[in-house]
Amino acid sequence: xxxxxxxxxxxxxxxxxxxxxxxxxxxxxxxxxxxxxxxxxxxxxxxxxxxxxxxxxxxxxxxxxxxxxxxxxxxxxxxxxxxxxxxxxxxxxxxxxxxxxxxxxxxxxxxxxxxxxxxxxxxxxxxxxxxxxxxxxxxxxxxxxxxxxxxxxxxxxxxxxxxxxxx
Numbered sequence: 101x102x103x104x105x106x107x108x109x110x111x112x113x114x115x116x117x118x119x120x121x122x123x124x125x126x127x128x129x130x131x132x133x134x135x136x137x138x139x140x141x142x143x144x145x146x147x148x149x150x151x152x153x154x155x156x157x158x159x160x161x162x163x164x165x166x167x168x169x170x171x172x173x174x175x176x177x178x179x180x181x182x183x184x185x186x187x188x189x190x191x192x193x194x195x196x197x198x199x200x201x202x203x204x205x206x207x208x209x210x211x212x213x214x215x216x217x218x219x220x221x222x223x224x225x226x227x228x229x230x231x232x233x234x235x236x237x238x239x240x241x242x243x244x245x246x247x248x249x250x251x252x253x254x255x256x257x258x259x260x261x262x263x264x265x266x267x
Contacts, residue, residue: 126219126232133182134198134231135218140185143220147176179220188266196242196264198231204239204248204259211262214239 135143150173188199196202201215214235215228222230229236238250242261250257
């Protein structure tokens with residue numbers, strides 16, 4: 101899967117930019133930052149940790165990075181202000197919606213599983229894809245047994261939705 105579908109930590113300049121400008125544009129235009137309860141907790145915990153760097157030894161250790169820390173605090177604060185927590189366990193299990201774990205079967209019989217999560221929670225290596233990624237957009241709204249065309253860097257492929265679960 102392309103790194104354009106996920107947050108790219110290597111491309112992050114400390115100010116919280118995303119690899120895909122489309123994702124940042126959603127938030128700049130007043131869009132909501134959909135996030136699972138677990139994702140919200142991770143953002144909140146990181147912000148709390150950065151805000152509590154008041155111990156002298158922590159400040160001394162971070163002295164060379166204060167500007168980066170301030171940028172990250174502003175970034176996390178903006179993300180949390182725009183956060184709209186969506187509890188996957190409350191979603192309709194018969195349809196692919198935010199928070200769904202979706203298993204699809206490719207034309208050659210291979211199964212792939214994706215979990216549709218918030219922008220800040222995406223991790224392609226772990227199967228978590230952002231709700232604004234092309235794969236998630238194609239899957240959103242699908243039901244069990246539906247055929248869906250996925251457009252990926254490898255080209256187009258038709259897959260069948262074989263399992264939808266919510267944690």
